[in-house]
Amino acid sequence: MPNVKPAMRAIYIPILLFFAAFLVVPLGVLFVRSFETGEGFNLSNYVAVLSNGELMMSIGNSIKISGLAAVITTVLAFTLAYAVNCTRIYRPLKAAIKIGILLPMLLPTITYGFAIIYSFGNQGLLTKIIGRNLFEIYGFNGLLIGYVIYTVPAAFLLIHNSFKYIDKKFIVVSKLMGDGILRSFSNTIIRPLVGTLGGAFVLSFILSFTDFGIPASIGGTYTVVATQLYQVMLGSIPNFNHGAVIAVLMLLPAVFGVLLLNYLEKLNFHYDKFTEMEPMQHKGRDISFGMISTVIVTGMLSVFAVMFIAPFLNSFPYDLSFTLQHFVDTFQSSDLTTVYKNSLFVALLTAVFGTCIAFCSAVLNVRTGIKGKSSMDITSMMTNTVPGMVLGLSYLLFFNGSSLKGTFLILVLCNIVHYFTTPYLMAKNALAKMNPSWETTGELLGDSWIKTVYRVILPNAAATVVEMFSYYFINAMVTISGIIFLVTAQTSLVASKIKELQHFAKFNEIFILSILIFITNLAVKLLADYYQKRKLKHL
Amino acid sequence: MLQLQNIGKQFDQKVVLDGIHLDIQAGEIVSLLGPSGSGKTTLLNIILGLTKMDSGKIIFNGEDLTNVPMKRRGFNIVFQDYALFPHLNAYDNIVYGLRNKKGTVTEKELQDYIEFLGLQPHLTKKIGELSGGQKQRVALARTLVTKPKLLLLDEPLSALDGVIKESIKQRIQSIAKEFKLTTIIVTHDPEEALTLSDKILIINEGSIAQFGTPHEIINEPSNDFVKEFILKQLQIKRQNIYHLFGDKNA
Numbered sequence: 001m002p003n004v005k006p007a008m009r010a011i012y013i014p015i016l017l018f019f020a021a022f023l024v025v026p027l028g029v030l031f032v033r034s035f036e037t038g039e040g041f042n043l044s045n046y047v048a049v050l051s052n053g054e055l056m057m058s059i060g061n062s063i064k065i066s067g068l069a070a071v072i073t074t075v076l077a078f079t080l081a082y083a084v085n086c087t088r089i090y091r092p093l094k095a096a097i098k099i100g101i102l103l104p105m106l107l108p109t110i111t112y113g114f115a116i117i118y119s120f121g122n123q124g125l126l127t128k129i130i131g132r133n134l135f136e137i138y139g140f141n142g143l144l145i146g147y148v149i150y151t152v153p154a155a156f157l158l159i160h161n162s163f164k165y166i167d168k169k170f171i172v173v174s175k176l177m178g179d180g181i182l183r184s185f186s187n188t189i190i191r192p193l194v195g196t197l198g199g200a201f202v203l204s205f206i207l208s209f210t211d212f213g214i215p216a217s218i219g220g221t222y223t224v225v226a227t228q229l230y231q232v233m234l235g236s237i238p239n240f241n242h243g244a245v246i247a248v249l250m251l252l253p254a255v256f257g258v259l260l261l262n263y264l265e266k267l268n269f270h271y272d273k274f275t276e277m278e279p280m281q282h283k284g285r286d287i288s289f290g291m292i293s294t295v296i297v298t299g300m301l302s303v304f305a306v307m308f309i310a311p312f313l314n315s316f317p318y319d320l321s322f323t324l325q326h327f328v329d330t331f332q333s334s335d336l337t338t339v340y341k342n343s344l345f346v347a348l349l350t351a352v353f354g355t356c357i358a359f360c361s362a363v364l365n366v367r368t369g370i371k372g373k374s375s376m377d378i379t380s381m382m383t384n385t386v387p388g389m390v391l392g393l394s395y396l397l398f399f400n401g402s403s404l405k406g407t408f409l410i411l412v413l414c415n416i417v418h419y420f421t422t423p424y425l426m427a428k429n430a431l432a433k434m435n436p437s438w439e440t441t442g443e444l445l446g447d448s449w450i451k452t453v454y455r456v457i458l459p460n461a462a463a464t465v466v467e468m469f470s471y472y473f474i475n476a477m478v479t480i481s482g483i484i485f486l487v488t489a490q491t492s493l494v495a496s497k498i499k500e501l502q503h504f505a506k507f508n509e510i511f512i513l514s515i516l517i518f519i520t521n522l523a524v525k526l527l528a529d530y531y532q533k534r535k536l537k538h539l
Numbered sequence: 540m541l542q543l544q545n546i547g548k549q550f551d552q553k554v555v556l557d558g559i560h561l562d563i564q565a566g567e568i569v570s571l572l573g574p575s576g577s578g579k580t581t582l583l584n585i586i587l588g589l590t591k592m593d594s595g596k597i598i599f600n601g602e603d604l605t606n607v608p609m610k611r612r613g614f615n616i617v618f619q620d621y622a623l624f625p626h627l628n629a630y631d632n633i634v635y636g637l638r639n640k641k642g643t644v645t646e647k648e649l650q651d652y653i654e655f656l657g658l659q660p661h662l663t664k665k666i667g668e669l670s671g672g673q674k675q676r677v678a679l680a681r682t683l684v685t686k687p688k689l690l691l692l693d694e695p696l697s698a699l700d701g702v703i704k705e706s707i708k709q710r711i712q713s714i715a716k717e718f719k720l721t722t723i724i725v726t727h728d729p730e731e732a733l734t735l736s737d738k739i740l741i742i743n744e745g746s747i748a749q750f751g752t753p754h755e756i757i758n759e760p761s762n763d764f765v766k767e768f769i770l771k772q773l774q775i776k777r778q779n780i781y782h783l784f785g786d787k788n789a
Contacts, residue, residue: 446639
């Protein structure tokens with residue numbers, strides 16, 4: 001590891017100041033505000049919120065529905081990951097599962113709600129196909145479907161990744177030792193994955209608990225914490241101090257969840273090495289898992305089908321003749337095209353600067369001996385814990401009087417901090433695998449430290465940098481919970497515009513904007529994947 | 540001439556090196572030999588300037604380098620794992636340092652180095668496409684073209700197999716001769732050290748066990764450590780080989 005150079009400090013200090021100003025201080029202010037009352041600082045805000053029956057009920061509702069959604073999600077995600085990793089189902093089907101399951105990630109959660117309404121509502125597409133109303137969608141049922149669709153991709157990725165690190169040879173050993181199906185399954189699959197499955201549950205729970213888009217669109221009269229927080233802050237009688245209390249209460253399960261995640265991490269098996277082995281022949285298993293996973297993925301995606309159909313029809317579901325009029329109208333409306341451009345602009349800036357900050361943080365943490373470098377890890381744990389709504393609210397409180405208020409910049413900053421953890425960990429992971437002597441070699445060959453980072457470290461991390469960029473970009477395009485408190489009429493983004501269009505029942509516009517986001521994100525994702533594949537083949 | 544004067548180093552109270560004192564003549568190949576944990580790599584890093592020493596001095600050609608930073612000492616190293624840059628091909632690795640110090644070598648000299656190390660056919664290959672011996676030679680070339688005043692090699696043969704090992708050994712010897720380059724090699728293999736170098740510094744638990752020519756070490760081992768751990772190994776090897784070929788070839 002190279003000796004500490006002034007250039008390292010020149011990067012380290014601004015990054016530290018950045019997170020102090022845009023993470024630590026705003027959260028501190030939020031915390032203080034939750035105790036602030038007309039008569040100084042006391043607990044009366046907490047007393048008021050905790051004795052408010054409706055609020056308490058919404059917290060109870062959130063816990064109940066997020067817990068149920070998390071159970072369903074974990075089971076579904078495990079089933080899919082098992083089908084992909086431990087069966088011999090038709091390869092293209094595996095590929096289709098892996099891609100199909102991730103598609104919902106390219107859409108804002110607020111779109112999910114409207115897709116569900118148009119699919120399962122009284123006049124919905126699936127209702128029409130099936131011939132009758134399956135269930136009441138507004139409220140509990142709709143929320144549950146939305147949360148499950150929202151969390152299955154993330155849970156699947158987590159479990160799928162863990163499957164890679166399971167030594168599949170033990171399945172064969174277990175069979176040779178005479179284990180029955182159940183014992184073999186529990187010893188070679190379930191037991192090594194217990195930590196991950198717990199992690200998938202916690203992750204799904206936190207995601208559902210803190211999401212705003214789904215309850216905003218389909219919550220109906222079933223109140224949850226996220227919608228209550230929005231009501232209190234931006235409703236008819238805003239109460240910032242009560243909002244701060246709710247935000248703190250929202251933060252608690254997230255803190256608890258992250259602690260639990262770290263604990264569950266310890267339960268994971270660490271095999272010395274893992275061997276790739278083809279799963280054993282088993283027709284029955286393959287057919288059943290093939291069918292189940294097809295049903296799950298088609299089920300999830302069919303909810304979104306309506307989104308791609310309705311805007312092409314004159315007046316779904318009454319007049320089903322084909323038209324492009326809605327698209328023409330949308331693209332002619334300067335209002336909507338501006339909003340789309342705003343979103344692109346914010347996502348691009350977020351991706352460029354976010355990737356820079358995350359990459360520099362990871363370089364400092366992994367490849368230098370600078371004092372206090374572990375503060376980067378602490379920062380990443382904090383950003384992982386703080387829900388977008390809580391972060392956004394803390395910005396609203398802290399930057400209210402400043403010139404940052406109502407700018408695009410504050411949206412970009414909020415996104416960068418909100419989504420910092422994953423790109424940071426991606427970079428750390430890639431940098432840790434690189435040869436530790438590169439900086440010394442570069443220095444001996446006449447490079448300054450910065451020059452080696454630019455000439456050697458960066459080119460070798462190119463594939464990861466692109467992945468980080470695409471992660472930041474896509475999330476900045478779809479987020480609503482982070483920015484809902486920070487957007488203004490001038491800085492409106494697609495996701496927040498959708499919320500506004502809802503009040504005018506302009507569903508065609510909602511779907512067209514969603515399709516735009518979807519296509520943009522898909523393009524970015526495909527480009528990033530293509531570039532990564534080429535890079536990896538190159539090395 | 541490189542003079543190491545009473546070099547000492549501790550890591551958290553633990554003495555890693557103590558009283559290392561010796562002179563290395565210009566153009567000599569010197570091996571630092573010792574078991575793992577003996578402190579030989581630490582000594583190499585101290586000479587290179589990567590690790591700071593706690594006491595002692597390093598003098599090179601009369602100049603005190605003790606407080607001169609790594610980059611300005613003018614020494615260079617080939618690491619055990621070569622640390623080649625995988626995004627560049629062999630040629631771009633070799634000329635990497637020349638972009639920083641233009642005019643260090645002429646185009647003719649560069650071609651000579653490439654020729655000398657037999658790298659002409661491999662220049663456009665990616666690092667991943669090179670064999671272990673080829674990587675070693677690319678790393679040597681990358682280091683040599685910067686014209687170091689002192690060449691350090693960290694376990695240069697450990698990642699290579701059989702036949703390649705012998706040819707790289709010869710290559711290292713001819714480099715030292717051809718360019719009059721003082722070369723310091725870290726190794727844990729007595730056979731390697733004694734057949735490759737002019738002098739051997741045997742280190743045990745941070746102190747010098749013996750410093751001398753291969754002949755001196757074989758014939759006048761200065762203590763039990765040298766006898767037990769260094770000579771014994773060689774004797775067992777000799778026995779095994781005699782056994783294979785039959786005693787008549789002894």
